[in-house]
Amino acid sequence: MKGVRLPRSSLIGVSLAVLLVRTSRRLDFARRGRRFCSTGRCLGNRSEPLLLVAGGGAAGIYASLRAKELAPHLNVLVIEKGKPLSKVRISGGGRCNVTNGNFLEKMVQICFWHSLKIYEIIFSLGLAGNYPRGNKELQGAYFNIHGPQDTMSWFSNHGVDLKIEEDGRVFPVSNNSSSIVDCLLGEAKKMGVQLQIGKVISNVSISYKGKFNLRIEKRTIDLVEDIEADFLLVATGSCQQGYKLAVQLGHSIVQPMPSIFTFKIEDNKLQSLSGITLPKVKAKLKLENICKNQPEYTQVGPMLITHWGLSGPVILRLSAWGARDLFLNEYKGFVYIDFIPEINVEDLKLILSQHREHMAKQKLSNSFPSKFGLVKRFWGYLLDREGLDGDEPWASLANKSLNSIALLLKQCSFKVIGKGQFKEEFVTSGGVPLSEITLSNMESRIWKNLFFAGEVLNVDGITGGFNFQNAWTGGYIAGTSIGELASTYLL
Structure with missing residues (x-):
């Protein structure tokens, strides 16, 4: 069959069309490549293990710092859909009630308030209390690992001057929550903890190697990334995202509902x-x-x-x-x-x-x-x-x-x-049952190298502040466990 000779103008048109298709394909490939390499660039050496933290709140950031302290080679990536440490920013009416210095002596709850009005903050003075409702597992040893005094020492040692008020509540001398936020984020930057905001983890599964395959989305620009992590810490607070991840990994959820209102x-x-x-x-x-x-x-x-x-x-x-x-x-x-x-x-x-x-x-x-x-x-x-x-x-x-x-x-x-x-309402009751967690290291009883900390767990106290110290304590324990594992981790 003889070929058909096209007019010169048509040949030019076909050539341009082919060029455009090829260029489009290259651009599309490059665009898709950028989707998946942006996270890789920020993680540095991926021959080292990766900890992915779902949630940039108090528990997530605190755990990241502790893990990085024990395992400096560990890659740490924190994914947060909103502003990092948002509850810390508004706690205590913007003053940030770090903890309560009388916690260990009087077994009082931590007076951390998630958006109380000023007169209610004042009225929270002297909140004598018990351990968290229905969670006897947290009594004693849990807070002995890292209690309010340890929290105070940590912030003091990292440049935040604190003061103890008459009722035992502890505030930064600046009376500004930004002192706490800036300290935590500053330490994260100094230690190489990577924080990506405006993103959510939409899906998680376990690979044949026992690692975590995570899909991360940034819906504002239709960005999707797939990441494989060696360790996963879910510290999403009372956000539905955390509950969804827990269920995907085989955990059950106690129905969330408002508490403290x-x-x-x-x-x-x-x-x-x-x-x-x-x-x-x-x-x-x-x-x-x-x-x-x-x-x-x-x-x-x-x-x-x-x-x-x-x-x-x-x-x-x-x-x-x-x-x-x-x-x-x-x-x-x-x-x-x-x-x-x-x-x-x-x-x-x-x-x-x-x-x-x-x-x-x-x-x-x-x-x-x-x-x-x-x-x-x-x-x-x-x-x-x-x-x-x-x-x-x-x-x-x-x-x-x-x-x-x-x-x-x-x-x-x-x-x-x-x-x-x-x-x-200041606290959400419900979440992952404590019976599915080993509290000595905050690791899942279902999957190895899966950890939980903070309000994603079914922990709520009789004051909103209990959840704040629970975040510091749980985050510290989880970070310690991950850091120790990562320091001897074999890929």
Whole structure:
């Protein structure tokens, strides 16, 4: 078959078309090559083992530094979808409550607040507490490995001057969270820890060599990278990404739900009492649709009245202990407040009776027993709830009304209709069960060289701050384990 001679103009056109196709292919190959070499360049010598850290929060960064300290040759890459150390930046109202110096002595929770308003930060003073709810495994030895004193020493040794306030909380002298953030990121840069932001790990699997095959995406520019890591640390906090990775690697997840939040109360009159603090009350939570064998949720401590309901340490503790039942009950129920827990009801009646006798001519609204420690606005609220006229003299107060006031002081009910209206919950309950982790090294019981640290685990305390120290401690333990393994790791 004879060839067909094309016009010269057509030959030129075909040549240009072929050239364009070839060029396009080269550009596409180069573009795809850049996708997968950008991470490789930042990792330096890939003949050395690689630790990939999912999550650039407190636990992830702290673990990276510890691992790099023990194994300087270890390549460390941290993948963070948002801003690194974002919770550290806003903790303590931007001051960053590093830890609590009294933790070991008093077994108090760490007062780390994830976005509390200033009055709630102030009201967090002196939060006596217990170990994290339902996590007896963390008692004792866990925090002995790296507790608050160790955390304080670490930051002090790395150039951050700290101060201990009267309640035991520890802040940088600068009163600025950037001191902590800059310290951690500065050390990461100095030690060669690579941090890539705006990316997520979308998929993970185990290779035939027992290593981790990870797909990393940066969706803003449609970038996809595949990386093989020798060690994987999941420290993603309460982000769904971390739960997804855990499930892909065979772990189970305790259903995540909010923990530590304020109560929205059905009582418009509370708006006029916003800002009132009650130094010590006893609060009991009762839920409407929970079976009769529901645990009794009772806490004692300071309470704060807000324009939408109730807050303060005693309420936050109740929300933590009852988080799962509250969730199942759609955050509906009743909280009963004993405003004067140190005085029994009969003694209260006697005190009121004596006050009536001595202040017979005084108006009910203008006078009340000083032993109660109440403020005038709140006393007026109680009188209004009992339907009493504050302008009436004490002498006119009938015994029945006097007894009713005493009972109201000991068991005042408030209807809970939801969580605080600003979605300000500070901690998420749920995550990878501790039973699937070896706490002595934070390694998975399912896969070798897989580690977890921080809030991705099913750990939550009765204050948001517990999670902060848990991040330092878990991160340190995981980083130590990885660093020791990497120092003798054979490829």
